[in-house]
Amino acid sequence: MTETRRNYVNGEWVESETGETIDVENPADPSVTVARYQQSNESDAADAVDAAASAQDEWANTPGPERGRILREAGTLLAQRKEELTDMLVAEEGKARPEAAGEVQRAIDIFHYFSTKAADLGGTVKGASGRGTNLYTRKEPVGVAALITPWNYPIAIPAWKLAPALAAGNTVVLKPASLAPGVALELAKALDEAGLPDGVLNVVTGPGSEVGSEFIGNDAVDAVSFTGSGQVGEMVYDQATDAGKRAQTELGGKNPTVVASSADPAEAAEIVASGGFGTTGQSCTACSRAIVHEDVKDEFVAELADRAESIDIGPGNEHEMGPQVSAGERDSTLEYIEVAENEGATLVAGGGVPEGDEVEEGHFVEPTVFTDVDPDMRIAQEEVFGPVVAVIEVSDFEEGIEVANGVEYGLSASVVTDDHTEANRFLEEAEAGVVKVNEKTTGLELHVPFGGFKRSSSETWREQGDAGLEFYTIEKTVYDNY
Incomplete structure (x- = not known):
């Protein structure tokens, strides 16, 4: 019997309001249905954003080391399930097993990497011009981040967006690609078991025209990160920036x-x-x-x-x-x-x-x-x-x-x-x-910036490493005249 997977909203596994589902087939044998997922709509997406917005203040005020502990535990849980996740990735996306296993390991490594970064987030102290003044900066979360991710790296790309967003104190709504959403939901499962508070992460499956558009247009969303095709990405960027949101897009290549x-x-x-x-x-x-x-x-x-x-x-x-x-x-x-x-x-x-x-x-x-x-x-x-x-x-x-x-x-x-x-x-x-x-064009280190020039990127913020945190933080300058 084919498993039906639910959305993850406000700490609960819930069905879509539509009552409809999406079948994901094995690309090596399309006669095999791997799993069914929720065919969600704008209302489902709005509920997810509401949950993220309600959880934002508490998560932002959670100490960085505690946020890091949850990320580290989630990475450990993913490592324990590596074979299972590799099987799922091969079945849904079709990738050769060694490549799939490498991608799962990358997601594990990303969570462990950003778990340490969460404790290091801070500002800088500067010398004030006058006496009796402390002058320093603080890095604070942007707010609610909407992440829209593709099918070709269905666990690595959600991980490299999600981990820095959470490490920096943002809450998240995530729409994985409908062709291979299973491993992204497994990220939510691991974080839930690791102790992530309700509403901090919400994952909704469904079409970009409904779920993605609601995420981008919702007034409670503060930042949008998108990876996908150039044509769609340019529309996403325009919609997000026209609404005054911070936007990051990583698009195609030649x-x-x-x-x-x-x-x-x-x-x-x-x-x-x-x-x-x-x-x-x-x-x-x-x-x-x-x-x-x-x-x-x-x-x-x-x-x-x-x-x-x-x-x-x-x-x-x-x-x-x-x-x-x-x-x-x-x-x-x-x-x-x-x-x-x-x-x-x-x-x-x-x-x-x-x-x-x-x-x-x-x-x-x-x-x-x-x-x-x-x-x-x-x-x-x-x-x-x-x-x-x-x-x-x-x-x-x-x-x-x-x-x-x-x-x-x-x-x-x-x-x-x-x-x-x-x-x-x-x-x-x-x-x-x-x-x-003297190297192939593919293959990326997780601790250095990644992004493109020209039509390959919005050329705003880079992903991964310290640069990956920049998109999810905003700097406040403090003048403390004591």
Whole structure:
């Protein structure tokens, strides 16, 4: 019997007013319904905001070390359930098991990291101009934070928004993506068992057009953090800022890896394959453009095609690369493959749906490589969000940087080179919020800032590390004339 999961509002597990539910299917076998979730509406979302607003003062006045203790205990509970959470993530999102386990571990690490930060939150003491005055600053919570998160990292992204928000003393309403909401509800379960007071966290499942819009527009919400597509994110940002709210958006990417003439083609192909085909290409930091010097291009393409064709595709529990999350995502990727061929790109690997009993029913796509790609083609300009890499040939390093920067996104970028001067030039000139040398575009440390340039971000506040706390705090300056 399929389990029906409830919303978490004001410390209780409750059904939606609509009485309707959402079925989440296993993307490796859509005939299997993994779980049912509440198909909530604006009224459900408003109830969640009311609960968060009512709990705000008490939570803000809770000492930082006590808030940290709850976060630490929640992280410990998540660690105890790591296998269970990994199973759930694989079943709902389709990610290969090692990737899913790594994502769950990241959520655990995030909670433990911010548990220590909660005790360190404070201000600075300054010297006053006159005698008899203490002059200092205080960091205080913004208030009620609305978090809207995507399906591709369904536990890590909620964790890296939620943990700093709670550590700083904010209350939270969270809307996880409807395609894979289960692990986000497990965060609420762990925090509830760890002793989080009622109303401090509220999780409501349902469509963004109703639940998300109410979160953003509700007068009691003070800050909105959104991760998702550029088109939706820009609307979210406009709606939130028009209402005078603090807003943070992290959006798409069209991430390049520049392969210099000094690079080892086999090493470069391994870096690009890992960045482009890992997580089935469903990462905002995935490498979708390999910008390759003409001297190493042929050998690089041969190596990359070999890696693409050798990847073991199938259900995530047993195979190296899992399915795309939905039929819609798979069809979108296949459409981009067709567009690339029609525009004149040359298909050298993949390009279709794999064959075999294990992949017959799921949303699988072959790892795909194109060459003869012009920088102006759609495959080189638009985010595909699938396991597709476009190889663009350039004649020198300057052209490589120009092509890398020649898109409207600027999230992550890497260079593969043995030339230290080229590496430094790339770090200085690449228009991206994350730049790497001799590494894949994917993979982030949790204690340093993350965010993009240009259309990849609102370019307001960064996420993760100390920077992640900045969005959720506001500074007060105190003049204490004693």
